[in-house]
Amino acid sequence: MSEIGLVLISVGVVFDLFGCIGLVRLPDIYNRLQAATKCVTLGTCMILIGVAFYTGLDAIGVKAIICAVFILLTSPTGAHALARGSHRSGVPLWEGSVGDKYREDKEGGEVHEEA
Amino acid sequence: MIWWMFFSILALSGLMCLYRVGAGPTPPDRTVAIDIFGTLVVGFCALLGIIEGRDFFLNIAIAWALLSFLGTVALAKYLEGRGFDE
Amino acid sequence: MKGMSLIVRTIARVVTTFIFLYSAYIVVYGHITPGGGFPGGVILALGVMLLMLAFGREVPLRKLPEGRASVLDCLGALGFWAIALLGLTAGYFFLNFLGKGEPFRLVSAGTMPLCNISISVKVGVSLFAVLAALSIYRRFYPPGGEPPEDMSGG
């Protein structure tokens, strides 16, 4: 069991590293948010599930699984709130982007202040 | 030995987050970096829980995940330009 | 409409019950594991803060109006003081007059869990009052007057 746990933890740590490289390399806030949220969420969940495999079903493992479920629920929500907030505060997309339907609809009046 | 490798990779990731906190051109960039840093700390606490063999590190991890989520939501609401309760 | 977008609201509906449960866990196990009254109270206030961010301030204030919050706040402080004073009946101030029980079980350590519970009530409700005050008195105007020149609203 503990070998499976170690493998999962290693993969999770490597995904965390990829997410942070994306945070540094990608050009604008939305792309950084994508890369960082996806990679770090799955990476940390894999670390936690690996911890659960490593120790087996005892107090540590069960709490790790609860923590993983909590992160899976909340992390995308935080990313969504942040993307919406930064779009509404006027942060532009990267200049190489291919269209922004959300801003068009906001200027056209289809999207109102919260519905 | 392998634990030291995990910890150093996580610390490297944390340093990259701190670089983004320092260099980020806009406030949302810094907020993303802080959110990601919080999630990294959760993983860190879980690994510490294995090494020390105590379950209260996982309590810290859950509390940290909660705090990181709330901080992100509150800063996102601030970025939308709205008050605390509206 | 007050509050944040649909996704944040729904996740707040799902998660808040478990935040309250977790704060109670931190408080009740305060004498066995790290944690205790103060962190538990802070996590309770964090749950209230999530409700306030997601739905606006009416939802938590409907559950606990300001007047009742101050009463509960005082009751928490009073409970802690009463436990300390009850020690006097057996000897001295803060004497742990209950039985110690068996270590590492839930009912052990005498008066410590009761102290933790009253501290958590005090801290949680105080922070709730702070949040409510921050959201209500966001703008300050002098009584019966326009806002002065140098204070341009909020």
Add this chain to the structure above:
Amino acid sequence: MKIFVTYLAAFVVWLLLTWSLDPQEVLAGLAVAALSTYLTRDILVELPPSRPFHPKRYIWFLYYIPVFFWHMLRANLDVAYRVLHPEVPIRPGIVKVRTNLKREISKTMLANSITLTPGTLTVDVVGDFLYVHWINVSTHDPEEQTRIIVSRFERILKEVFE
């Protein structure tokens, strides 16, 4: 009914957190779960309108978990490829897709699933439309975009939550 379900869920989470069946702790759990459910009784999520406990829902949910993790793993490999490639191959943009889901909880789960799957991030939900930031916009036809982004999960979530 939804209050009872939440109470049961809270009690189960308490048992998992404490991880013992000592009668003292079980009794404390009953009390604490009742307290936390009472505090949040007016904001709970509604149960599905028709037959909430039909076993088909749970079978579809068990099917949803591996599909979700598979797409999530693909998403991570995709991000790793884009990040480690020397010239960062991205063509980002925000697109508008349509969903058929009606309930709040199913829209939320759809949005969160979209956020964690390859190349997409939900920016906002307005009515029936989702605004999605896509890291590699491969087509400009709205129907095609909807088919690629939404339909991975829509059918499963419809069976689970509606």
